[in-house]
Amino acid sequence: MSLLLATWNVNSLRARLERVLEWIKYAEPDILCLQETKMSDSVFPADVFRDAGYKSIHHGDGGWNGVAILSRVGLDDPEEGMGEDVDEMGCRVVSASCSGIRVVSVYVPNGREVGSRFYYEKLDWMENLKSYIAQHYSPTSSLLVCGDFNVAPDDIDVWDTQVFEGATHVSKPERESLNGLLSWGLFDCFRLRYPQSGLYSWWDYRGGAFHKHQGMRIDLILATKPVLSRCSFSLMDRNARKGEKPSDHIPVMVWLEDVPMANADSES
DNA sequence: ATGGTTGCGAAGCAA
Numbered sequence: 309m310s311l312l313l314a315t316w317n318v319n320s321l322r323a324r325l326e327r328v329l330e331w332i333k334y335a336e337p338d339i340l341c342l343q344e345t346k347m348s349d350s351v352f353p354a355d356v357f358r359d360a361g362y363k364s365i366h367h368g369d370g371g372w373n374g375v376a377i378l379s380r381v382g383l384d385d386p387e388e389g390m391g392e393d394v395d396e397m398g399c400r401v402v403s404a405s406c407s408g409i410r411v412v413s414v415y416v417p418n419g420r421e422v423g424s425r426f427y428y429e430k431l432d433w434m435e436n437l438k439s440y441i442a443q444h445y446s447p448t449s450s451l452l453v454c455g456d457f458n459v460a461p462d463d464i465d466v467w468d469t470q471v472f473e474g475a476t477h478v479s480k481p482e483r484e485s486l487n488g489l490l491s492w493g494l495f496d497c498f499r500l501r502y503p504q505s506g507l508y509s510w511w512d513y514r515g516g517a518f519h520k521h522q523g524m525r526i527d528l529i530l531a532t533k534p535v536l537s538r539c540s541f542s543l544m545d546r547n548a549r550k551g552e553k554p555s556d557h558i559p560v561m562v563w564l565e566d567v568p569m570a571n572a573d574s575e576s
Numbered sequence: 577a578t579g580g581t582t583g584c585g586a587a588g589c590a591a
Binding site: 319320322323344346372418420458512513514515516517553555556 | 579580581582583584590591
């Protein structure tokens, strides 16, 4: 039995609940990380997800963020935030152990404009995430850090680099911060299987950006080597961006086999 | 043409 994990910024779970339930029904993920639920814990529809077969942990205060993990393969040792001494800037991190894998669902701050207070807070936040991961986990453990990173790792993750000249999501410091996380021992599961450009996880609602293929790949599933070696397939589900009331992000998915793949050593 | 879209919440801000 392989495991299917997905991560999805739903841009308000209240507005998106029907789409999320529909997606769960046809995609049948074993583990689903959510970001931007925009709700407080008290109204999180844990009972609805329970009826669909999922345990859940939600971390939200009703503000603009809010993160969750759903799992039908166990959900143990939940933890909210990055420890008491770290300012989360809302509710942006939640973790749990699912079927032997530690899963961290993250929503990195947007940063707004390069040079703004929010931009520097974003960079600080990313450094805090790196410290949190490094202090709590090992590159040799089974760990997945997934969510909306609000950083396009490379130029091929952006539809037009000219348009984003001097903008957030592509600036050198943001990319270097993300690279710090990778060099600690995390791997971008999707990118390692698809080297081509034009594959995005987010499109602006405005101006028909989705249909013009004007997007960015900012939603990532990062895995330590032991998990990466089990990854047989990865996908970003463009169908989720179509139809009535879509989120501006789509789910990113990985399939994990029970045992390492035969060619795991060739991955890096 | 200094715009556009969505969500939240009831005007304007954040993404």
